[in-house]
Amino acid sequence: MPNKIRNGLSFPTGFILVSALGCLFHFLYQLSGNNPVVGAFTSVNESTWEHMKLLFFPMLIYVFVQWLLIGRKKSGFLPAAAKGILTGLFFIPVSFYSYTGMTGRNFFIADILIFFISVWLSIRISEKQLRKNPEAGPALNISAVIILLCLAAMFIGFTFFPPDSPMFLNVK
Numbered sequence: 754m755p756n757k758i759r760n761g762l763s764f765p766t767g768f769i770l771v772s773a774l775g776c777l778f779h780f781l782y783q784l785s786g787n788n789p790v791v792g793a794f795t796s797v798n799e800s801t802w803e804h805m806k807l808l809f810f811p812m813l814i815y816v817f818v819q820w821l822l823i824g825r826k827k828s829g830f831l832p833a834a835a836k837g838i839l840t841g842l843f844f845i846p847v848s849f850y851s852y853t854g855m856t857g858r859n860f861f862i863a864d865i866l867i868f869f870i871s872v873w874l875s876i877r878i879s880e881k882q883l884r885k886n887p888e889a890g891p892a893l894n895i896s897a898v899i900i901l902l903c904l905a906a907m908f909i910g911f912t913f914f915p916p917d918s919p920m921f922l923n924v925k
Contacts, residue, residue, distance in 0.1 A: 762822065764876060767815055771872045774811035779804075793909045798923035802915065804864075805845050806908050808871050812838050813901065815876070829882075829889040835897035837879030838904070841871040846920060859924070 762770070778795040785791040794810045796803040816824075816834040824830035848867050853859045889897075915921035 762815075762819060764880065767819070767876050768872055770818075771808075771811045771815050771876065772869060774814060775807040775868060775872065778807050778811060789913070793912055797912055800915075800923050801846050801849055801920045802908075802911060804849075804868070805842050806912075807868060808841050808845065808875065809838065809904060809908055812841065812872075812875050813905065816879075816901075827883060827887050828894060829886045831897040831901075832889045832893045833879045833882035833886065835900050836882050837875040837877070838901070840878045841875030842904075844871045844874055 781795040782788070782792045782797050787797075794806070796807055812834075816831075816838070819834070820830060824834075845867060848870070849859070849864065852863055911921065
């Protein structure tokens, strides 16, 4: 089962779906005429935080589709998905600030590669974790749901009320 978890979307399909949605979500706010409802779920500027939304919400859609296909049958699905999403979200700022700290500037192609690597990591970690621990108790499932809901609330809330932190500054 290296590329497919029984009856779910294959890895390439998931990677393409999440990557395409993330790319679309980069431009959707502007295309919507700066609609605040659209902006709650898509990137509204060029800050690191807003670019993390490009992974989070498309991954959440992917996780929902996967949950409909296989997740309801595997109690460890949601904790595995949460771990994958958290890994990808962690990778984005760590890699961005590492390379820009070393080079003194950012590079468009590097930023795009970071996004695609974060998608790859998120899906791979989720799949690996699910194969390793296909079953989980109610407490772990509730924790995973709470983590994902808190992240969604933070992404939406900080879009409209960003903290005073470099991660939220529009770098454009």
